[in-house]
Amino acid sequence: MYFQRTVKKEISCKSVGLHSGRKVTMVIRPAGIDHGIVFVRKDLPGDNSIRANVHNVIDTTLATTIGFNGATLSTIEHLMSAFSGMGVDNAVIEVDAPELPIMDGSAKPFVDLLKSVGTKLQNSVKKLLVIKKKVSVSDGGGTAMFLPSPEFQITYNIEFKHKAIGYQSYHMKFSDVLYEREIAPARTFGFLSDVEYLQAKGLALGGSLKNAIILDGDRVINKEGLRFQDEFVRHKILDSIGDLSLLGVPIIGHFVASKSGHHLNHMLLKEVLARQECWILVNDFRKEELPGSTEKLRIPSFRILDSAPASSWAV
Numbered sequence: 001m002y003f004q005r006t007v008k009k010e011i012s013c014k015s016v017g018l019h020s021g022r023k024v025t026m027v028i029r030p031a032g033i034d035h036g037i038v039f040v041r042k043d044l045p046g047d048n049s050i051r052a053n054v055h056n057v058i059d060t061t062l063a064t065t066i067g068f069n070g071a072t073l074s075t076i077e078h079l080m081s082a083f084s085g086m087g088v089d090n091a092v093i094e095v096d097a098p099e100l101p102i103m104d105g106s107a108k109p110f111v112d113l114l115k116s117v118g119t120k121l122q123n124s125v126k127k128l129l130v131i132k133k134k135v136s137v138s139d140g141g142g143t144a145m146f147l148p149s150p151e152f153q154i155t156y157n158i159e160f161k162h163k164a165i166g167y168q169s170y171h172m173k174f175s176d177v178l179y180e181r182e183i184a185p186a187r188t189f190g191f192l193s194d195v196e197y198l199q200a201k202g203l204a205l206g207g208s209l210k211n212a213i214i215l216d217g218d219r220v221i222n223k224e225g226l227r228f229q230d231e232f233v234r235h236k237i238l239d240s241i242g243d244l245s246l247l248g249v250p251i252i253g254h255f256v257a258s259k260s261g262h263h264l265n266h267m268l269l270k271e272v273l274a275r276q277e278c279w280i281l282v283n284d285f286r287k288e289e290l291p292g293s294t295e296k297l298r299i300p301s302f303r304i305l306d307s308a309p310a311s312s313w314a315v
Helices: 077-085 108-117 176-183 192-200 231-247 262-274
Strands: 003-007 011-016 023-030 037-041 049-051 057-059 065-068 071-073 091-095 119-125 128-131 135-138 143-147 153-159 167-173 189-191 213-216 254-258 279-282
Touching: 003 023, 011 108, 037 071, 049 065, 049 071, 077 108, 077 176, 077 231, 135 262, 143 262, 153 231, 167 176, 167 231, 176 231, 189 192, 189 231, 192 213, 231 254, 231 262
Parallel strands: 037 091, 153 254, 189 213
Antiparallel strands: 003 119, 011 023, 023 091, 037 049, 057 065, 065 071, 128 279, 135 143, 143 254, 153 167
């Protein structure tokens, strides 16, 4: 059966915030069945819990920001991607700043943290949202859609005029093994001129070659180069997995995106919720078939994460 999961025990990390440039401490704690992913702003007085879901998204400029009752939290997509990619459904995350730590600009440090403590199964099955009919959105420059599929898969393409990027396309049939190896290490990226402009405006003060791929002219200026030749499109997939997880349940369907981003991903989730005839929720997977087909649903299997030495992520 496809059971819910939480972390086995508390784990913490510290790194700079992308925009403030200040140190941010984050603690991840286990949570009960059907709790979901809930963030708590410990630097603010009172109860400042913010549930990670599509209804609480308040901004998608440069990053995904959630908010509730006046408390906000930005740059959640990399941690949410790691939770989704490794099958974690329930957790409480305490943070002492208005943004999450950027770490190295990818989801790998968060995956490493989860692996260092492992996860545990909980005595309740996951629900799955199964796409029955096409759901699509566009914003003039890009498109994002879900198509029916017996399993969760992603096809993504991007195109930039920069010589180091150009046109890139990537397709994956989701598994936690593939996510950890091929997607989680892909770092965020930006252009030097944009970074300089943002920093002049008091933003991206924590952005550096330690936590992003920086492009200038026709080259990547990071001395170590790229982790993958197509690291740029892989990072877009990483972001999308985090954004799509805000639906609150795993999705069985084919996510197809072209020149998408946080805003379009959020638009797609809202369109899905508005088009209830295009999906069904299931939790008895042994009997379920793809609607309109005799093909059985193929449910992602997640490993019980083995304990491993904790990585040092205090940068």
